[in-house]
Amino acid sequence: EIYEDFFGLLRSWYEKARSRPRWKKLRLALIHSTDVYIRLNINQSPFNVGLPIELSEFTSLQVQEFAKQHKLEPDMNLVAALMNMIGGHPYLLDLAFYHLKNYPETQLEKFLADAPTEAGIYASHLRENLLHLHSHPQLAGAFKKVVNSTEAVQLEPIEAYQLQSMGLVKLSGNEVQPRCNLYRQYFCQHLFPSH
Numbered sequence: 803e804i805y806e807d808f809f810g811l812l813r814s815w816y817e818k819a820r821s822r823p824r825w826k827k828l829r830l831a832l833i834h835s836t837d838v839y840i841r842l843n844i845n846q847s848p849f850n851v852g853l854p855i856e857l858s859e860f861t862s863l864q865v866q867e868f869a870k871q872h873k874l875e876p877d878m879n880l881v882a883a884l885m886n887m888i889g890g891h892p893y894l895l896d897l898a899f900y901h902l903k904n905y906p907e908t909q910l911e912k913f914l915a916d917a918p919t920e921a922g923i924y925a926s927h928l929r930e931n932l933l934h935l936h937s938h939p940q941l942a943g944a945f946k947k948v949v950n951s952t953e954a955v956q957l958e959p960i961e962a963y964q965l966q967s968m969g970l971v972k973l974s975g976n977e978v979q980p981r982c983n984l985y986r987q988y989f990c991q992h993l994f995p996s997h
Contacts, residue, residue: 816852859890868892872899880910887914889982891969897923918987928988931968935993938964945970946993949986954979 812832818825830852860868862885866876874880880902888894901923902908916922920929935942944961954977957965962978965971970985971978980986 857892860892860895861890865890865895868895869899872896872903874899874903883910883914886983887917888984891982894924894927894982894984897927918984918991924984924988928984928992931970932989932992934968935989941965942993945989948978949980949989949993951979 812830815825815828816830819828819830820826832852862881865881865885869876869881884895884898888898898913902913913923917924918928919925935945941961941964944957945965948955948957948965948971954974956977959976962971962973962976965978966973970981970989972981980989
């Protein structure tokens with residue numbers, strides 16, 4: 803597959819930049835998602851070198867600034883309601899602000915009521931995660947346990963890592979909880995009882 807050659811190329815550039823004067827000016831910034839788990843040769847993987855940086859969720863002040871960047875008035879009720887539903891998740895906030903800017907007639911209450919449904923703007927994102935979970939029944943079962951609990955839940959370390967890598971949970975010590983209410987509401991309804 804092509805990824806083996808490509809990842810090997812990135813890794814070789816990284817190694818050359820460490821030891822050869824001409825290559826020392828090379829800086830690689832690699833952004834990736836780990837929702838697909840590929841077994842990689844540890845010596846060719848570009849993911850186990852360098853400095854990993856994990857982006858944190860936005861604070862409410864950052865959400866207000868983000869709303870301004872979308873040319874929206876950062877109303878405190880809007881910010882609080884969105885933070886309650888989707889937290890500071892940058893991608894979900896971007897979708898919300900894009901929708902609210904382009905459809906100004908949208909009522910916030912209807913927007914929030916539709917959010918965890920097939921009629922909401924997040925339907926495609928939610929279905930994509932649901933399909934991934936259904937293709938990994940053990941992971942689906944672990945996540946069902948998380949969304950059905952009102953407390954943080956302890957999972958097997960690999961399950962917690964995979965769910966965190968998908969962006970579905972937040973880690974707190976050795977325990978996890980849904981990343982946002984949107985995920986809790988949607989997946990409580992859509993993960994089959996058999997999982």
